Amino acid sequence: MQTESSPSRGSAGTKSEPLLIRVLKGETGPRPPVWLMRQAGRYLPEYRQVRARAGSFMRLCYTPELAAEVTLQPIRRFGFDAAILFADILLIPDALGQTVEVREGQGPVLPPLADAGAVAGLRPDRLHEHLAPVYETVRILRRELPAEVALIGFAGAPWTVATYMIEGGTSADHATALRWAVEDPDGLQRLIDLLVASSIEYLLAQVRAGADAVQIFDTWAGRLPASAFARFCLAPAAAIVAGLRAEYPDLPVIGFPRGVGERYRDYVVETGVAGISIDPTVDLDWARDGLQPLVAVQGNLDPQVLVAGGDGMRAATCRILDTLGHGPFVFNLGHGIVPQTPPDHVGELVRLVQGWRA
Amino acid sequence: MQTESSPSRGSAGTKSEPLLIRVLKGETGPRPPVWLMRQAGRYLPEYRQVRARAGSFMRLCYTPELAAEVTLQPIRRFGFDAAILFADILLIPDALGQTVEVREGQGPVLPPLADAGAVAGLRPDRLHEHLAPVYETVRILRRELPAEVALIGFAGAPWTVATYMIEGGTSADHATALRWAVEDPDGLQRLIDLLVASSIEYLLAQVRAGADAVQIFDTWAGRLPASAFARFCLAPAAAIVAGLRAEYPDLPVIGFPRGVGERYRDYVVETGVAGISIDPTVDLDWARDGLQPLVAVQGNLDPQVLVAGGDGMRAATCRILDTLGHGPFVFNLGHGIVPQTPPDHVGELVRLVQGWRA
Secondary structure (H helix, E strand, O other): OOOOOOOOOOOOOOOOOOHHHHHHOOOOOOOOOEOOOOOOOOOOHHHHHHHHHHOOHHHHHOOHHHHHHHHHHHHHHHOOOEEEOOOOOOHHHHHOOOOOEEEOOOEEEOOOOOOHHHHHHOOHHHHHHHHHHHHHHHHHHHHHOOOOOEEEEEEEOHHHHHHHHHHOEOOOOOHHHHHHHHHOHHHHHHHHHHHHHHHHHHHHHHHHHOOOEEEEEEOOHHHOOHHHHHHHHHHHHHHHHHHHHHHOOOOOEEEEEOOOHHHHHHHHHHHOOOEEEOOOOOOHHHHHHHOOOOOEEEEEEOHHHHHHOHHHHHHHHHHHHHHHOOOOEEEEEOOOOOOOOOHHHHHHHHHHHHHOOO | OOOOOOOOOOOOOOOOOOHHHHHHOOOOOOOOOEOOOOOOOOOOHHHHHHHHHHOOHHHHHOOHHHHHHHHHHHHHHHOOOEEEOOOOOOHHHHHOOOOOEEEOOOEEEOOOOOOHHHHHHOOHHHHHHHHHHHHHHHHHHHHHOOOOOEEEEEEEOHHHHHHHHHHOEOOOOOHHHHHHHHHOHHHHHHHHHHHHHHHHHHHHHHHHHOOOEEEEEEOOHHHOOHHHHHHHHHHHHHHHHHHHHHHOOOOOEEEEEOOOHHHHHHHHHHHOOOEEEOOOOOOHHHHHHHHOOOOEEEEEEOHHHHHHOHHHHHHHHHHHHHHHOOOOEEEEEOOOOOOOOOHHHHHHHHHHHHHOOO
16 A cells, blocks of 8 residues: 555565665665765756755755755756755754754854753754655655655764754864763763654654655764764664654665774664665775675765766776675765766766666 | 894893883783873973974974973873874975974964875975984984883874875865875875885884884874775885885884774784774774784773763773783873863873783
């Protein structure tokens, strides 16, 4: 039975499900599905047009018709196997009352939390009201997307989102957030708990509106010292996965704890994700032998290799496909696409992956 | 026979060698030696006095009496088992003609290399003349240090130094350097080769002047994609180790490829270092099982834990000692000490480590 609230378009396990979903459930298809992190973005002229029309980045995120349009642009242009909702990991802090401003060339700016006491002043009660336009974007996408294209929802992981809330934006060393982790771990835990609960609410609403799978972006997981990793990366991710599974037992969740090296394996074992997205530093043979027996692997072309294109890109792509393509695998970059990327290189990459056979 | 040019103070392998050197040669003592990266630095009031007297950071590096004085300060105050030469990883680019300025609170600034063509304009011929004051600092330290305190020389790893030369200073994402690695790997290789040769020359001169061991700091190794890691991290480190061993077969070399996760093991296997310094993200059990059977391990207390001090610091320190202290191990931080560190916490840490018994 297909309803708007089902976590995937067809019945579980049938061939009518999008390729991405089948792979995340453990199948190895004739070839891997392909999508790229930040595939809707500034490298596309049609994105820049819509972005200009929206006036601001945050306004683009909150205007369903425009957010849906930029989500669809790379699907139309390149024929990716999955669309990822256009939104931002800082919409949750924005919804909680820490107003976010995104300045061109400078990144996001928000008034930093003074200390753990300030967590009590956040407003989880207004979450759904504030984020309603995002759910509307998902509903539009559900209608507009071809059946074979999976729709991925997402949220930032609690630790990564907390770093922005504590630092007031992007930070070179995350010194203040790391100091919270050490000097006031219980205070940080209160913020993390709030973000776990908000992320579950937010992601469930995305799935109810039509997302087939979700990804958790823990961009700064690699900064956590070993002593804080289990508490502030693994446990929150495990709690989010469990919270989602309570309502959607078959929902595929992809984790992306960027830059965690040998700890990717712990992440897979401890969180129960269906897919693990690996960054460009991860050795392919290690990923095949250590991760792929447990879970679908996603990644990990270096975004700069895609900028360069040519023989180097073709060789790197083939090496990834030949190493990981014989098991459950989703082709992707190892980090978001960068604005300097020539769209033609993206087109060639998609043709390469979609033409490859296991 | 003890000469000024011997790589360690006593005859090889005898008990008269400093504890650090014995551990780097594979011995497990009654307790690990302890020193801290950046132990001569801004957290010490006596350092700030000398730094003010020198006028500028670079001038402090190039004034042997002052550089030796700040190197000795933490030895006198805390009784560390090793002193590390006070210098900077950017002295090589400065010597090569890319003049470095260090601005308080902003970090180093140097005129960035325009492209690989600019490598030909660098001046390796003036290396030793420019760096002669550093060698003089080492000679002073050799005279002044107690026999049981090891003297560590150091250099930045070629990739890390290259990132500063290409970016013109510290960089959040190293995008330009990473682009060189992808778009002009042979051009980057010319720069790396020059830095390998200069580093060997520089480190050999430090050893001739009296350093007992050397450490190679590859602070940004963790940013290299897997496809470029062997070429730009492993191969240069292996070449430096081989170049040093050609003159000093028993010289202990410590490698610190920060943030490389599961690739620490490759680094140990491929470079032939005697010691591997691990950052705070590395799991202790993994280090004990995967690294310590091959090499002496050094690390990895989180610098923020040292800032916080108290029970948290004591518990983290004991866990490190109990896990790694039964094999060849050097107690250290996982990254440089930060200026906010209360000196009292450092004193307590040193007493803790030196009072521990395997």
